[in-house]
Amino acid sequence: MVTEIQENVSEFIIQGLSDTPKLQLPLFVLFLIIYLFIIIGNVIIFLVIFLSSDLHTPMYKFLQNLSIIDISSTSNVLPSLLHRLITKQHKISFFGCMTQFYIYGSLMCSEYILLTAMSYDRYVAICHPLHYIIRMSEKHCAWLFCLSNCVGFISAVGYVVLLSKFSYCDSHLIKHFFCDVIPLLKLSCSDTFNVEILTYVIGTLFTFNSFLLTLISYIYIISTILKIQSTHGRQKAFSTCASHLTCVIILYMTIICLYMKPTTSYSLGRDKLFSLLYIVLVPLLNPLIYTIKNKEFLIAFNKLRQKVKSFLFPDETQI
Template structure:
């Protein structure tokens, strides 16, 4: 079929999480609550790290950047999702869809790379404590953070550029609650070969390699911890990494379930449930995980509250 015969889609319909009308309002209030907790939690973490001078070190610099990414990621997805819960017709224009997908890709890739950078930071802190300040200098940290965002920019630009080249015919119902790559490509009536190649390359670079970096870092960390003689010392050292392990497990587990399956996936409903974890729940849980399990954050929070009181 020639390009001139295509009836190009100007807007999409988002099917959402469920088609059952009686669940729309309960889900609206559930995800509204999650979004409020996400915004408050991540903004609080960014402000707390900014105000507390003893948290001005590489670990908390990366944590502040992670909170910023989580805040933006949830803002890209949830407000439109909430609007769809209370709308009769869940439509999104072609340009809005491409924009949403671009920023989703940017922040998702950035989070993958940031978690890998944080794992490397923990490796240096545990395995080379005497050289930590030299290795993780301010300049190195700045370059690492800039590199994370640059990789997010390059990945999102590559994906979106290829997606814009695809043609969408009469079918315009996206079986998802936001404009994600796989549901969009299933609607395309043109060849998606280039998109598939870019997706495989991106998955390798932005999921496999960060995961490999994290695994290698923690293998070396565990080896160092086992060399510590005292049980108290081992417990204290491991506690500094446990928060990051929990965040990584939830994020990469749900992400891999969605994107490391065969491309011709038939189980999109399971994919939607998996997407809820890394787009909605992880941004909410990260500040809770890092604050509740981190003694320095608790002390900083107590000091800030005391300063506000007096």
């Protein structure tokens, strides 16, 4: 049977995570809890940094921006996933699909640049502490924030333009739980060579180069830390970098396994797993990794908690 090619597509069908009816409710409850934890954790980070003047430093401002990206990226995918799990309505409009992918791709590229900027911040703080105030001034930080956001949102435009011009086969079934580039390429009946080339170009410019710059920064950081004679000083320096390095490793390994390969090697189950790791695991772990052993943040959090408690329960604080 010859597959029919349709030029004008009004909607797609999202396959979702599982076709088993018994799993729909448990998956809904699971991802609802995860989503709430992600939102609450990242909102707490944002508010504590925003309300604590002691944390108004470049490192915490970068972390604050990362929290915004984590909230936005999960809110772009998980609410629609939860809606499909509970209502069993798997249709998404063509415009909605392109919008979801654009936001997803833009935030991903912005996160690459932001994590690279965070590694540069740690590099300057540890390797060139006397130059830190000059190199990481408010002007330079604002420029880095603007660069990460603007470049990220511009980089995904080419994808959306090319994908919107493709012809799609009559099934319109996206074998994924959200609109991503590889499932859309597999669904298209057009020549996808241009988009595959664009994927490798952007992957090289953002993923590989960002990872390379981060790796070089940490080579210098670790070599500098090892030269510190004080054991306490080495431990303190390592503790300020360990959280960021952990998130970087998880993120880049996930993205490289997910996108830096030909579309012919696409595996539905494997790619869903890696997508879940990026969309769910990374934003879920970021609040824990960056705060659980961060003394400065914990002190600021406890101070803010006491202020809120004294405001809500003034009588108890006077006892």
